[in-house]
Amino acid sequence: MDVNSIRPSRRTLLRGAVAGTALLSAPAILRAQTKELVVGGAAGHKPWVESIVVPAFEKKYGAKVIFEGTRSLVNLEKMQKNKGSQYMSVVQMDDPVMILAVKEGLLEPLTPAKVPNLAEITPAAIHMDGMWANYLQPWLGIAHNTKTMPTPPKSWAEMFDPKYKGRIVIPSLQNTEGLPLLFVAGLLSGLGIDAAQADVDAGFKKLASLKPNLLTIYTQQPQAYNLLEQGEASMIGPAMSSYALERKAAGAPIDLVAPAEGVFAMPSGIAVIKGGPQSDLAFAYVNELLGAELQAQLAGPTHSLATNTAVPRPAGLSADLEIHQIDWANVAAKRNDWISRWDREMAL
Amino acid sequence: MTTTPGFLDVAAAAKTFGAATVLDGVDLAVARGEFVSLLGPSGCGKTTLLRIVAGLIAPDGGRVVLDGDDITRRPPHRRDVGVVFQNYALFPHLDVAGNVGFGLKARGRKTAEIGPSVERHLDLVRMGAFADRPVKALSGGQQQRVAVARALAIEPKLMLLDEPFSALDRKLREAMQIDLKRILREVGTTAIFVTHDQDEALTMSDRIAVMHAGRIEQLGTPSEIYHRPATAFALDFVGLSTRLAGRVVSASGGEVVVETALGRIPARANLYPGSAAVVGVRPERIRLDAAGPCTVAATLTDVAFQGARVLLHGAAAEGDRVLVEAPSLPDGAGQGTRLTLSWALEDTLVFPAEGEAS
Amino acid sequence: MTGFRRLDPVSLLVAPAVGYLGLVYGLPLLLLLGHSFVVDGTPSIASFVRFFADPFDWMVIANTLRIALAVTLVSLVIGWPTAIALARAKGAAQAAILVAIILPLSVGVVVKAFAWQIVLRRDGVVSQALVWLHVWDEPQRLLFTETGLVVGAVNVFVPFMILPIYSVLKLVDPRLDEAAATLGAGPFFRFFLVALPLSLPGIVTGVAFVFSMAVSMYVVPSLLIGDRFQTLATLTGRSFLFMRNPQLGSTTAVVLLVLAVAVVVGSAKLSRRFGGAS
Numbered sequence: 013m014d015v016n017s018i019r020p021s022r023r024t025l026l027r028g029a030v031a032g033t034a035l036l037s038a039p040a041i042l043r044a045q046t047k048e049l050v051v052g053g054a055a056g057h058k059p060w061v062e063s064i065v066v067p068a069f070e071k072k073y074g075a076k077v078i079f080e081g082t083r084s085l086v087n088l089e090k091m092q093k094n095k096g097s098q099y100m101s102v103v104q105m106d107d108p109v110m111i112l113a114v115k116e117g118l119l120e121p122l123t124p125a126k127v128p129n130l131a132e133i134t135p136a137a138i139h140m141d142g143m144w145a146n147y148l149q150p151w152l153g154i155a156h157n158t159k160t161m162p163t164p165p166k167s168w169a170e171m172f173d174p175k176y177k178g179r180i181v182i183p184s185l186q187n188t189e190g191l192p193l194l195f196v197a198g199l200l201s202g203l204g205i206d207a208a209q210a211d212v213d214a215g216f217k218k219l220a221s222l223k224p225n226l227l228t229i230y231t232q233q234p235q236a237y238n239l240l241e242q243g244e245a246s247m248i249g250p251a252m253s254s255y256a257l258e259r260k261a262a263g264a265p266i267d268l269v270a271p272a273e274g275v276f277a278m279p280s281g282i283a284v285i286k287g288g289p290q291s292d293l294a295f296a297y298v299n300e301l302l303g304a305e306l307q308a309q310l311a312g313p314t315h316s317l318a319t320n321t322a323v324p325r326p327a328g329l330s331a332d333l334e335i336h337q338i339d340w341a342n343v344a345a346k347r348n349d350w351i352s353r354w355d356r357e358m359a360l
Numbered sequence: 361m362t363t364t365p366g367f368l369d370v371a372a373a374a375k376t377f378g379a380a381t382v383l384d385g386v387d388l389a390v391a392r393g394e395f396v397s398l399l400g401p402s403g404c405g406k407t408t409l410l411r412i413v414a415g416l417i418a419p420d421g422g423r424v425v426l427d428g429d430d431i432t433r434r435p436p437h438r439r440d441v442g443v444v445f446q447n448y449a450l451f452p453h454l455d456v457a458g459n460v461g462f463g464l465k466a467r468g469r470k471t472a473e474i475g476p477s478v479e480r481h482l483d484l485v486r487m488g489a490f491a492d493r494p495v496k497a498l499s500g501g502q503q504q505r506v507a508v509a510r511a512l513a514i515e516p517k518l519m520l521l522d523e524p525f526s527a528l529d530r531k532l533r534e535a536m537q538i539d540l541k542r543i544l545r546e547v548g549t550t551a552i553f554v555t556h557d558q559d560e561a562l563t564m565s566d567r568i569a570v571m572h573a574g575r576i577e578q579l580g581t582p583s584e585i586y587h588r589p590a591t592a593f594a595l596d597f598v599g600l601s602t603r604l605a606g607r608v609v610s611a612s613g614g615e616v617v618v619e620t621a622l623g624r625i626p627a628r629a630n631l632y633p634g635s636a637a638v639v640g641v642r643p644e645r646i647r648l649d650a651a652g653p654c655t656v657a658a659t660l661t662d663v664a665f666q667g668a669r670v671l672l673h674g675a676a677a678e679g680d681r682v683l684v685e686a687p688s689l690p691d692g693a694g695q696g697t698r699l700t701l702s703w704a705l706e707d708t709l710v711f712p713a714e715g716e717a718s
Numbered sequence: 719m720t721g722f723r724r725l726d727p728v729s730l731l732v733a734p735a736v737g738y739l740g741l742v743y744g745l746p747l748l749l750l751l752g753h754s755f756v757v758d759g760t761p762s763i764a765s766f767v768r769f770f771a772d773p774f775d776w777m778v779i780a781n782t783l784r785i786a787l788a789v790t791l792v793s794l795v796i797g798w799p800t801a802i803a804l805a806r807a808k809g810a811a812q813a814a815i816l817v818a819i820i821l822p823l824s825v826g827v828v829v830k831a832f833a834w835q836i837v838l839r840r841d842g843v844v845s846q847a848l849v850w851l852h853v854w855d856e857p858q859r860l861l862f863t864e865t866g867l868v869v870g871a872v873n874v875f876v877p878f879m880i881l882p883i884y885s886v887l888k889l890v891d892p893r894l895d896e897a898a899a900t901l902g903a904g905p906f907f908r909f910f911l912v913a914l915p916l917s918l919p920g921i922v923t924g925v926a927f928v929f930s931m932a933v934s935m936y937v938v939p940s941l942l943i944g945d946r947f948q949t950l951a952t953l954t955g956r957s958f959l960f961m962r963n964p965q966l967g968s969t970t971a972v973v974l975l976v977l978a979v980a981v982v983v984g985s986a987k988l989s990r991r992f993g994g995a996s
Contacts, residue, residue, distance in 0.1 A: 178859055184945035186960040228862040228944035235941055238832065244839045244861065348961045356774045360864075360946045416896050436899040437908075443900040449893035453915045462911075463901035514902055 047075040049293045052090060053104035055081035060313055061104075069300055075293050084109040091118045091285060101288035102297050106188060107279030107340040108347075110144045119143050120286040126295040129302035129320065136277075136337040137319035144283035147301040148316040151335065152192055152276040155251030155268050160243045164269045168196045171249050172222055179246040180225040181236045185354045189233075189252045191343055192276040194219070194350065195336070196250065199273050205336050212350060216357055229358065240266055252278060257315035274334030277317060367392035367550055368413070368518060373422035375408050382408045384574035385422065390518075390550060395541070397553045397561040400571035400597070406554045409571075410520050413552065415439050427517055437466070442511030442549075444521045448503045450495040456482070456506050457491040463514035481509040484543055501532050508540065512547060519544065519551040525560065537563050558598045562586065570594045592638045592711040600671075602641045603681045605713065608633050618710060621677035622656040627708035636713035643671065643685035645707040648699060655702040658682045663689055674699065751975075753968035765969045778970075782949040783977065785864065786933035789871045790879075793928045796872065797879030798921065802913075804880065805887035819877045827874055831941035834870040835861060867943045874938055875931050879924035886920030922989050926982040933978045950974040 053061060058081040066077045084105040091098065091113060105113070113119050122142040124130050130138060130145065137146035154165050165171070171180050183190030197215035198208025208215060227245050230236035233255055239245040241264045248256075256268040282301055284294045300306050307318040311326060317335065325331065366389035375383040383405045390396050398406035411417040413424055415436035424432045431439050442463075450459050457478050464474045482488045485505035495503060504524055511519060524540075525533040541564050544551050555561050561568045562582040569579045570593070578590035589595040596603065606620035608631045616631050617624050618639050625639050641654075658674030670689055674682030684701060693699070757764045769775050804815045822830075837843055838860040848854045860866040894916065898908045936951045950970050957967030 186945070186956055226946070227859070229946050231940055231945055235832070235835070238835065239839075242836070242839065243841075244835075348963060351956075351961060355948055358946055359777070359948065360943075414896075414900055416899070435904075436896070437902050437904050439900070440902075441900060443897065445893050445897060447891065447893065449891055449897040451894060451897075451912065453918075462898065462903070466898070466901055466903035466907050466911075510897075510901065 047290055047293060048078060049075050049102070049290050049297060050078045050080065050100045050288075051102045051104065051297065052080050052082070052087040052100045054084065057081060057104060060310060064309055064313070065301065065306060068306065069297060072300075073293060073296060075290070077297070088113055088116075088118075092116060096287065098285050098288040100285055101290050101294035102282065103285055104147075104280065104282050107139065107144070107146070107281050107338075108188065108344055110139065110279075110281045110283060111340055111344045113283070114140055114143045118286055120284040120288075120291075122284065122295070122298060127299045127302065129299050129304075132304065132322055133302050133319040134321055139281070139340070144281040145298070145302060146277070146280055146319050147282050147307065148280045148310055148314055149277035149319060149335075150252050150254035150280070150314070150316045151270070151329070152189055152250035152252055152278060153256075153268050153270045154247055154249040155237075155240060155256040155266050156247045157240050157243055157245070157265060158267050159265045161246045164267060165247060166269075166272055168249065168271045168273050169200055170271075171247055172200070172218075172225065174224070176225050176246050178225065178227050179244075180222065181227050181239055181245040181248045182222070182229055183233075183236070183248075183250065184229050184231045185347075185351050187231060187233075189250055189278065190229075191347070191350075192250050192336070192338065195276070195338070196273070197222075205274075205334075209339050209342055212346075216353060220357060223358065226358075237264070237266070250276060253315045253317075254278075268328075270329050270333055274336050275329070276336045276338060279338070279340060280316070366390050367394070367427060368552075369423070369425040370409070370413065371423045371425070373409060373412055373419045373424070375405075375412065375417065375420050381574050383412070383419070386571075386574070386576055388569060388576065388579070390552060392550055393548055395544060395551045395553065395564060395566045397555055397565040397568045398571055399555055399558060399561040399568050401556055404571040405574040406556075406571045407522060410443075410522055410552060410554050413518070414441050414443050414520050416443075440514070440517045442514055442516035442519045444504075444507045444511050444519070444524045446523045446526060448507040448524075450503055450506060450510070452494075452496055454495070455491070456487065456493050456495060456498070459495060459506055460510045460513050462510065467514070477513055481513045482506075484512065484546065485509045485539075500527050501536060504528065504536060508543065512543070512549070516549065519549045521551060521553045523554055523556070525555075526557075533560070534563075540564070562598070568598075570597060572597075587642070589640070589709060589711075592640070592714055595638070595640045595709060595711065600643050600683050600685075601681070601709075602643065602646065602674075602683050604639045604676070605679055606637055606639060608635050608637050616710065620656075621680055622658060622682070625654050625656065625708060626705060627654075627710035628705065629710045631710065631712060638711045638713050640709040640711070641703055641707055642709075643683040645703050646684045646701050647703065648684065648686055648690055649702055650700045651702050653702075653705050654708055655700065657698060657700050660693060660695060660697045660699055662695070672699070674701070750968050751972055753964050754972045757965070765965050766972075769966075769969050769973065778948050778950060778953055779973065779977070781947060782933055782951070782974070783981075785867060785871070785939070785949065786929055786981075788864075788868045789875060789932035790925055790929045792868060792872045793876045793879040794921065794925060797876050797924060798883055798917070800876075801880045801883035801887055801917070801920070804884045805890075806892075819880055822873075823877055827937050828941065830874055831870060831938060834866070834873065834942060838866045838869065862943050862946075864943070864947070867939055867947070870942045871932055871935060871938050874935075875928045878927040878931060882923035882927060883917055883920035886923075887917050890916045918989055922986045925985055929985075930978050930982055933981070934974060950977070 051061070058079060061079045066079065069075070069077055080100070087103050087105050088109050090100065091103065095118065103113070110119070122130060122145055130142065133145060137149070139145065154168065154171065156165055182193055185191060185194070194212045194215040195205065195208045197218035198212060199205060201214040201218045203214055227239065236245070236248050237255065237259055240248050241259070251268055253268055256266060260266055260268065282298050284291070284298060288294060302320060304320045304322040307320045308323045310316070311318045311323060317325065317329070368388070368390040370386060370388040373383050373386045386405070386409055388409070398409060400406050408417060412419045415431065415434060419432065422432070423430060426439070426441070451462065454462065460481055461474045461478045464477055478491065479488065482491055485508055487502060487505050487509060490498065490502065495506065498506065507524070525536055528536060537560060553564060565582055567579060567581055568585050569576045570585060571577065572593045578585060578594045585594060586599050589598060595601055604620040604622060604625070606618040606625070608616050609619045609624065610617045611631055611633050614628055614630060615626060616629050617626050618637050620639060627639060631637055658676070660672055661675050662673035664671040664673065669685055669687055672684040672686060674684065676682045684699070754765055755761055755763065804812060804819070807815055839845070840857045840859050844860060845854070845857045849857055860869070894912055895908055898912045903911065934951045936955050939947060939949055939952055950973060954967050954970040954974065957963045957970065
C-alpha cells in the first residue's frame with residue numbers, strides 16, 4: 013500500500029528528467045573518483061528515482077547511485093542483518109517502519125549542518141528530532157466516480173450520507189491509508205485533529221454509522237479502484253493522491269477531491285543509515301531530496317505534496333486548506349488495539 | 361431358420377454399432393430348463409445377443425419374449441434374468457454374503473428371508489464357509505462361484521453366463537464346467553452360455569448355437585454340430601477335421617465328385633458342377649487302409665501323441681489340412697512315410713466354399 | 719548387512735519427499751506451533767486461554783467453518799455429478815470436459831476473483847438474470863456477501879472435488895452397475911447401494927481437499943468479501959504480516975490446523991463407517 017504505489021507515467025518522468033538535469037548542472041561540489049552510494053527504497057519508486065533523482069545527483073556529485081527497490085519491511089530487515097557492516101547508506105521508507113528502525117538504533121540523525129535544506133521544509137515533516145524527514149507526501153482525499161457521481165463531494169461527511177447505501181469503499185485499518193479514516197470520524201464528531209488522534213473512541217462510534225454505506229473494506233488497493241471505476245462504488249475515502257490521480261491520468265472516470273475538513277499527508281520518509289558507507293554523500297542525497305529544485309520536479313509525476321515550503325501546492329489544493337499531519341509514534345503504539353476493535357465493530 | 365416357440369424366444373434381433381452390423385437378424389428359441397451355448401469367435405455377436413436378452417443393450421430391431429412376456433423394452437432390473445459376467449463383477453465393497461444377498465435386498469425381501477437364501481445358495485456352490493469374507497480375498501474360482509450364487513439367489517427365470525470360465529486355468533475350468541452343470545440341473549434353471557471354447561460348449565450344452573458374423577450358422581445338439589456341421593465355418597470351428605478345398609467336377613443324383621489337391625473325392629450333396637467347395641472328414645472317421653470308397657494318399661509330416669490315441673498330420677496344400685486319428689502309429693511309420701487314407705461315403709462332409717451360393 | 723535389509727527399499731523412494739517436506743514444511747511448522755505455546759520465554763497456554771475467552775474469536779471460528787463447509791458442500795453437489803459424467807464420457811467429450819476442468823486451474827485466483835467481481839456486481843449477469851427470472855424484485859448486490867464468497871470459492875476449488883472422484887470412478891468396473899441392474903436393483907437403489915459406496919473414497923478425498931483448502935483460503939476472501947469478514951486464515955496472515963504479532967498469529971494458526979485436521983480425519987472416519995455398514 014502506501015507510497016509504494018506511486019506510478020508516474022513515462023512521459024511525465026521524461027519531462028521531469030530533462031528539467032531536473034538542467035537545474036542541477038551547477039558546478040560540482042564534491043568531485044572525486046567515482047564513488048558508489050546504495051539507496052534502499054520502495055520498488056514503486058524506482059521509475060522516478062532512476063529517471064529524475066539519480067541522473068541529477070550523479071551529475072552534481074560525480075558519484076554512482078544504486079537504488080534497491082523493495083518493500084519497507086524488507087529494507088528494515090536488510091538493515092537489521094547488516095548492522096555493523098551496512099552496505100546501504102540511505103533508506104527511503106514509510107514512517108511507521110522508520111519508527112521501528114529508530115527503535116533498533118539503525119538511523120543516524122539529520123542535522124541542519126549536514127542537511128541544510130531541513131530549514132526549508134515544513135516542521136511537521138521532521139520526525140523524532142531529525143531521525144528522518146518526509147521529502148514528499150501523497151495526500152489523502154475522497155476519490156469519486158465522475159459518471160455516477162458528477163457533483164464532487166465537498167465534505168468527508170458525504171460518505172456518511174444514507175443515499176450512498178452500499179456504495180462506499182474504505183481502506184482496511186491494516187493499510188496505512190486506512191488509519192486517517194478514524195481521525196476523519198473524530199473530526200466529524202466535533203473533535204480537533206489532535207484530540208481525534210489522541211482518543212479514537214468518538215471516531216469508532218461515528219464509524220459505526222458508516223456501516224450501512226459500506227460496499228466493502230479493502231486491503232488490495234487495485235481492487236478498490238476497480239470497483240470505483242466500474243461504478244459499483246461511488247466513493248473511496250480516504251484515497252491516496254499518488255494512486256487516484258495516476259488512475260485519473262490514465263483515463264479512468266474518477267477524480268480526487270480535497271474535503272473542506274482538510275486532507276491528510278501520507279508519509280514518505282528518508283533517513284541516513286547509521287554506520288553506512290559514504291556518509292557525506294548520504295547526507296548530500298537526503299539534502300537534495302529535501303531541496304526545492306528536486307521536489308518541484310517530483311511533486312507533479314508522483315502526485316504528491318512537497319514538504320519544502322518554497323514549492324507551491326499542487327492545483328486542486330487551495331492555500332488555506334488544512335493538511336493534517338499524522339502522529340506516527342502514536343499510531344505505532346496503538347495500531348494493533350485499533351485493528352482489534354475495528355475487527356469487532358466493523359464486521360459484517 | 362425356423363424355430364418352435366420356446367420358453368425364451370428371440371426373433372429377428374438386430375444390432376449395429378456405427379457402420380458395423382453386430383447382429384444380423386438373429387432368431388433363437390430356448391426351451392424351459394434347457395442349457396444352450398452361443399459358440400463363436402470374438403466379434404461374432406454372441407455377447408451382444410446375450411446383452412440384448414439381459415436388457416443391457418436395446419436391439420435396433422426384433423423381439424425378446426420370455427415365458428410369454430415381451431420384455432424387449434423392459435429395463436434389466438425388471439426382467440428376472442440372472443447374469444454371470446466374464447470378470448464376475450462382484451461388488452468390492454460388500455462381503456460374500458452381501459454380494460449373494462444383494463438381489464434379494466434390491467427386491468425388498470426381509471432380512472429373515474435373505475439370510476437362509478444366501479446360506480442355501482452359498483452351500484450350493486460350496487462356498488458356505490466364506491460368507492463373511494471380503495470378495496477381494498477370494499481366488500478366481502471362488503469369485504466365480506460367488507457370482508453364480510449371486511445370480512441364482514434371485515431365482516431367475518433365465519441364467520445368462522458370459523464366458524464365466526475364461527479367466528480360469530484349464531484344470532479348474534474343467535472342474536467348474538461339471539460343477540456348474542450339476543448346480544444348474546439341481547436348480548432346474550434355463551441357461552444361455554456364451555463361450556468361444558468349443559470343448560466347453562460340447563461338454564456342457566444341451567444345444568449349441570454356432571455364431572458367425574452376426575448370425576447363427578447352426579443350432580443343434582453337440583452331436584449334430586460335430587457330426588453334421590451345417591457350414592464350412594461350423595466344421596472348422598467345432599472339432600478337428602481334415603479339410604480340403606476343391607471344385608465340383610461332376611454332380612448327379614445327389615452325389616458329387618470334388619477335385620482336391622489330394623485327388624477326387626466323392627460326397628453326398630447337391631452342388632453345381634464347377635462351383636467351389638470344401639470337403640471335410642473328422643479325423644477319427646479316417647482309416648489307414650485303402651478300403652474306400654473314398655481313398656487318398658498323403659505323406660506323414662508329424663505325429664502328435666494324445667494319450668490313448670495319436671493324431672497324424674499329413675502334408676497338405678496351402679489352406680488345406682490332413683488330420684487322422686489312429687489308435688497308434690503304424691509299425692515302421694515315421695516322418696515321410698506315405699500313408700493311404702480311406703473313409704466311408706457318408707463321412708465325407710461337403711460345403712459350398714464361403715462366399716459361394718449353394 | 720542385516721541392518722540394511724531391514725530398511726525397506728520402498729522407503730528410499732519417499733526419502734526425497736520426506737526430506738524436502740521435513741525441511742521446508744515440517745520444521746517451520748514446528749517452530750510456528752512452538753511460538754503459540756511460549757509466552758515471554760516460558761511454556762504457557764495463556765495465548766490460547768486469551769484466544770478462547772474472546773467471543774469475537776469464536777465468531778471468527780464460526781465464520782471459518784461455516785464458509786468452508788458451505789464451499790465443500792456446494793462443490794460436492796456440483797462436482798460429484800460432473801465427475802460421474804466425466805467418467806462415463808468417452809473420447810473427445812471426455813477430453814473436452816477434462817480440459818474445461820483443468821485449464822481454469824492455470825488462471826490465477828486473483829484473476830478469477832476479479833472476474834467474479836464483474837459477474838456478481840449489481841449490474842452483473844447474475845443479478846440481472848435473477849431479476850429477469852423474477853427471483854428478485856430489483857438488482858441486488860452479491861459482491862462482498864457470504865453467498866458471493868461461496869460462489870467464488872466453489873469456482874476456484876471445485877476441480878479439486880471433481881478430479882479425485884473422477885479418478886476413483888474411472889477405476890470402477892462399469893459392469894458393477896449392470897450387475898446390480900440384472901439383480902433387480904432400480905436406478906435409485908443402484909445409486910445408493912453401488913454408485914455411492916464405490917465413489918466414497920473419491921468423495922472423502924475430494925471433501926478433504928476442498929475443505930482443507932477452503933478452511934485456509936486467504937486471497938479469495940480478502941478479494942471477494944473484504945476486511946469485514948475475518949476467518950482464522952485472514953486473521954493469521956494479518957497477525958504476521960501487518961501486526962507483527964507472531965504470538966497471536968501462531969495461536970490462530972494452531973487453532974486452524976487442529977480444526978482442519980479434526981474435520982478432515984473425522985469425516986473420513988465417519989464415511990468409512992457409513993460405507994462399511996451398507
